[in-house]
Amino acid sequence: MLEGVFGNITIEKILFMLYVYGEGYPLGFAKTFGEPVNRFQQQLRRLENAGIVISRLIGKVRLYTFNPRYPFLEELKALVAKAYEFLPDKEKKAYYTKRTRPRRAGKPL
Amino acid sequence: MKIDWQRIGIKELAALISEKLREKGIDTILVGGACVSIYTKNRYLSFDLDFVTHARIKDVSAVLDEVGFRRESSRHFIRRDCPFFIEFVAPPAAIGDEPLKDENRISTKYGTVVLLTPTDSVKDRLSAYYHWNDTQALDQAMLVAKAQKINLHEVKRWSEKERRTEKYLDFLRRLRSKK
Numbered sequence: 001m002l003e004g005v006f007g008n009i010t011i012e013k014i015l016f017m018l019y020v021y022g023e024g025y026p027l028g029f030a031k032t033f034g035e036p037v038n039r040f041q042q043q044l045r046r047l048e049n050a051g052i053v054i055s056r057l058i059g060k061v062r063l064y065t066f067n068p069r070y071p072f073l074e075e076l077k078a079l080v081a082k083a084y085e086f087l088p089d090k091e092k093k094a095y096y097t098k099r100t101r102p103r104r105a106g107k108p109l
Numbered sequence: 110m111k112i113d114w115q116r117i118g119i120k121e122l123a124a125l126i127s128e129k130l131r132e133k134g135i136d137t138i139l140v141g142g143a144c145v146s147i148y149t150k151n152r153y154l155s156f157d158l159d160f161v162t163h164a165r166i167k168d169v170s171a172v173l174d175e176v177g178f179r180r181e182s183s184r185h186f187i188r189r190d191c192p193f194f195i196e197f198v199a200p201p202a203a204i205g206d207e208p209l210k211d212e213n214r215i216s217t218k219y220g221t222v223v224l225l226t227p228t229d230s231v232k233d234r235l236s237a238y239y240h241w242n243d244t245q246a247l248d249q250a251m252l253v254a255k256a257q258k259i260n261l262h263e264v265k266r267w268s269e270k271e272r273r274t275e276k277y278l279d280f281l282r283r284l285r286s287k288k
Contacts, residue, residue, distance in 0.1 A: 045183070071201060071206045
């Protein structure tokens, strides 16, 4: 849906993930969509260079979030939110409804 | 003019780079920690020069190459014998969601650097404190506010717009208690 605006579908997936979960990391994105991790790393770097996302290293994981200082953040989020509404339920269920509540370490599944 | 790259000051380097780029029609504005260094006469020392430009990075790179700064990654430039690191951050130059309305110019023997005003420099640092609770950024905002004449009404107005009045009041309290 936003592919035409952003130039590729990976950016759209990243923006939906950040919109829904608030944060994410390349391997997490890759596993969710079953795609190569470098595809996401490359696009996240592009978004970071543009000031749209920021990252910080937590242990060995580089965690990405929207950049709260990006001057068009409110407008971008509104666009992403609108596009997300139009996403088929099947797709929302498959990719954007992961468990986000905590799970105690060592707890059996 | 012979340049001692190891000992050059941050203000002089910023001016030199700005002037070289200006000669090729590339306008820049210096933002971030380098402005704090300049306004506090290095009471806070940054080794990072962040410029905002609307020019293509390829064109910037060609100019910096002439003064020995090599492109290290997509937007970073280094020169082996110089302690400073130059970055071109993505435009626009903004504080929060507001475009810059004003700018400052400082002239040196190497040229003129266009940079954030002291008031915008305080807002820029406070923005990092507001969003990420970065107390180093808060300290830098206070250093600039104490070293330069700033417009506190403007800082207050902007902080309210950012919905960070409480943190602004904290900044003000600390500023007044340390005066």
